[in-house]
Amino acid sequence: MSDTTIEGPVLIFGGCGFLGHHLVREFARATPTPKIFAVDVNTERNRNPEATYLTANILQRDEIAKIFEQVKPQVVLHTISPSPFEVNHSILEKVNIVGTENIVECAKAVGTVRAFLYTSSSSVVHNQRQPMIEATEALPVLFSPDQPEYYSHTKALAEKLVLAANRQNGMLTAVIRPAALYGPGDGQMTTNVTKQALTGRANIRFGDKSYLYDTCYVENCTYAQTLIVKALLEASTSAPLPADKKIEGEAFFVTNDEHIPFWNLSRLVSELLGSPVPDDQVRNIPIWFMKTFAFLGSWLYWIFSLGRKQPKLTPWVVRLLTMERTLCIDKIKTRLGYKPKFNNRQGWEKAIEWAVPKIKAEKGGKTA
Incomplete structure (x- = not known):
């Protein structure tokens, strides 16, 4: 672990989002605390008194260029991305590709950036068809048509843009690929798993096996990001390290380092809430039934929304x-x-401290 101190301004794109606002907190805890600037389209949420907030759209390069000239950052962290479940190809292309290109080009042009870290996804190496077991960064990044999911395809292209900029105008770049993120502020995995437990559905399992899965508590991810940033800053003042020690131009997976059966997540949350689910109460729903149900549901959504919406449960x-x-x-x-x-x-203990009150408030205090 590097002892390098982050002294220059830190610029966080997506600094009011789920991961981004936790990154603001992570850097705000540093001693000494660097100047922190958070960029987002909506800067009225998840604010931290230690940060300065700047409103901008990453699709507008002139807006981004002005921010770089104003802040002159030493460190840039890019966390902005649509949801993995976004189906609109235009949105995915604009945000993940055009937006990332705008940030990278402005970072190169300003000449002050020494460390640039992009938050990608572990899905960029997964073909979504076969299991992914103990995957390493040595696996090739997949692009369409080898990559069937357009979200992952666009994240892979964004990675390529970031890593290609390494060592340009003094800027070192890297990519972090978290497993499924959860924690306070997460409206996806955290909220869905907690709702399943609160509504008495923690005993439901698709199929008859416990499929191992990796997750990443958000503060583990932000901690890992500080390690990468410090290593990039240290490397920016020296010759490139040997290939087996390099940080710059590299991608890194990050998880809780704890494989868990996916269907045990809701059971764990239910246990933490005081309602453990014994093994003999687990209900196995056949996979073929769920795929058929999801297929029919997807078609109905497509028909009645004229192709503009997609259900949460798809094949x-x-x-x-x-x-x-x-x-x-x-x-x-x-x-x-x-x-x-x-x-x-x-991680889940901290996550449900946030999720349960939020869900109950939305339901008017009802949990079932």
Whole structure:
């Protein structure tokens, strides 16, 4: 682990989003605390008194260029992305490709950036068809048509843009690929799993196997990002390291370093809420039934929304929930000394402290 101090301004794109606002908190806890600037289209949420907030649209390069000239950052972290479940190809292309290109080009042009870290996705190496078991960063990044999911295809293209900019105008770049993120402020995985537990559905499982899965508590991810940034800053003042020690121009998986059966997540949350689910109460729903149900539901959504909406449960989602998806994080542990600060259970304890009151408030206090 590097002892490098982050002294220059830190510019966080998506600084009011789920991951982004936790990154603001992570850097705000540093001693000494660097100047922190958070960029978002909506800067009225998830604010931190230690940060300065700037409203901008990453699709407008002139707006982004002005911010770079104003801030003159030493460190840039780019976390902006549509949801993995976004089906609108135009949105995915604009945000993940055009937006990333705008940020990268402005970062190169300003001449002050020494460390640039992009938050990608572990899905960029997964073909979504076969299980992904102990995947490493040595696997090739997949693009369409080898990559059937357009979200992952656009994230892969964004990665390519970022890594291609390494060592240009003094800027070192890297990519972090978190497993499924959860934690306070997450309206997707955290909210959905907690709702399942609160409504008494933690005993439901698709298929008859416990598919191993990797997740990443958000504060483990932000901690890993500080390790990468510090290593990039240190490397920016020296010759490139040997290939087996490099940080710049590299991608890193990050997880809780704890494979868990996916369908045990809601059972864990239910247990933490005081309602453990014994093994003999688990109900196995056949995969073929769920795929058929999801297929019919998707068609009905498509017909009645004129193709503009997609249900939460699709055949693709069923497929992902019934296959193993695990990662090997030896690379980030070996090169950066990464050790998760929170295990899976500790992460969920913190996550439901946020999620339960939010869900109850939305339901008017009702949980079932």
